[in-house]
Amino acid sequence: MNFRKYLVLAGVTVFAAAGDAMLSHGMKQTGNISIHHLQSVILAVLNPWVAVGILLLLAFFTTYMTALSWADLTYVLPATSLGYVLLAFVARFLLHEHVSPLRWLGIALITGGVGFIAGGPALTEHPRVECSGATSPSFDSAQDKLLAKTRRDGAASEVES
Amino acid sequence: MKGLYTWGGILAITFASVVGDVLLARAMKQVGDVGALWRKSGLIAVVRRTLGNPHFFFGVTAMAVAFFSLLFALSWGDVSLVGPAAASLTYIGNAVAAKIFLHERVDRRRWIAASLVAAGVALLAG
Numbered sequence: 378m379n380f381r382k383y384l385v386l387a388g389v390t391v392f393a394a395a396g397d398a399m400l401s402h403g404m405k406q407t408g409n410i411s412i413h414h415l416q417s418v419i420l421a422v423l424n425p426w427v428a429v430g431i432l433l434l435l436a437f438f439t440t441y442m443t444a445l446s447w448a449d450l451t452y453v454l455p456a457t458s459l460g461y462v463l464l465a466f467v468a469r470f471l472l473h474e475h476v477s478p479l480r481w482l483g484i485a486l487i488t489g490g491v492g493f494i495a496g497g498p499a500l501t502e503h504p505r506v507e508c509s510g511a512t513s514p515s516f517d518s519a520q521d522k523l524l525a526k527t528r529r530d531g532a533a534s535e536v537e538s
Numbered sequence: 539m540k541g542l543y544t545w546g547g548i549l550a551i552t553f554a555s556v557v558g559d560v561l562l563a564r565a566m567k568q569v570g571d572v573g574a575l576w577r578k579s580g581l582i583a584v585v586r587r588t589l590g591n592p593h594f595f596f597g598v599t600a601m602a603v604a605f606f607s608l609l610f611a612l613s614w615g616d617v618s619l620v621g622p623a624a625a626s627l628t629y630i631g632n633a634v635a636a637k638i639f640l641h642e643r644v645d646r647r648r649w650i651a652a653s654l655v656a657a658g659v660a661l662l663a664g
Contacts, residue, residue, distance in 0.1 A: 381573065442588065443573070445566035449642045450559055451633050455651040458629075461662060483661030490654030493647055501643040 547611025561597030
């Protein structure tokens with residue numbers, strides 16, 4: 378994990394939270410959408426909040442896919458759940474909404490969960506990702522790391538050719 | 539009866555998003571480190587390799603199914619129940635599915651993290 382990778386994880390967190398917040402704000406302005414009036418969906422997209430929200434969610438998806446290309450799913454998901462904490466702080470200190478004690482407890486639990494994951498390795502090293510069942514008992518051995526690296530290099534050169 | 543429909547919807551959202559996350563994670567592991575690939579072969583190679591991956595295609599489809607299940611579930615139940623319940627169960631479901639299907643090493647540290655986050659997300663509804 379280097380600085381750039383932490384930046385990508387921060388991007389996943391911030392883009393998801395900001396995108397959701399903007400979509401929710403915009404959709405409250407446009408009002409209800411029903412299955413029978415699908416043209417109202419097009420009107421909703423024209424709302425600047427909704428449009429920016431969609432762009433932010435696209436940015437979220439791109440950074441999320443980038444993070445999944447070098448980190449485990451069980452690392453990326455808890456690590457980026459800090460977005461909930463971010464939203465609560467925005468609600469409390471920018472929008473001056475009331476945040477109940479139960480919610481603060483939830484926020485504390487999420488923060489604790491992120492703390493737990495942050496100390497561990499980001500990626501399980503595998504000889505081959507696709508192999509089913511036959512996994513080596515010692516993933517951390519230097520040999521497995523070497524195998525995984527060769528596989529990645531092989532995959533990269535495959536694209537070049 | 540309405541409660542049954544709501545929980546059916548919540549389970550459908552959870553199932554579809556776990557399937558989607560696992561497929562997308564597998565697709566991106568097959569694509570390889572995006573940053574390294576970009577530096578080596580350029581952005582177009584990254585995009586082509588990602589979009590051409592069948593797991594990516596099915597993963598996005600599963601995510602779309604999850605989104606429409608959410609819309610249906612919201613018409614049966616409250617947003618304050620459906621949202622956090624589905625998000626919370628997805629964290630646990632993903633930890634189980636990542637261990638079984640992606641062979642990720644979900645050690646005690648990761649179980650605790652997933653459980654704490656799932657409990658925290660559930661409490662945010664309060």
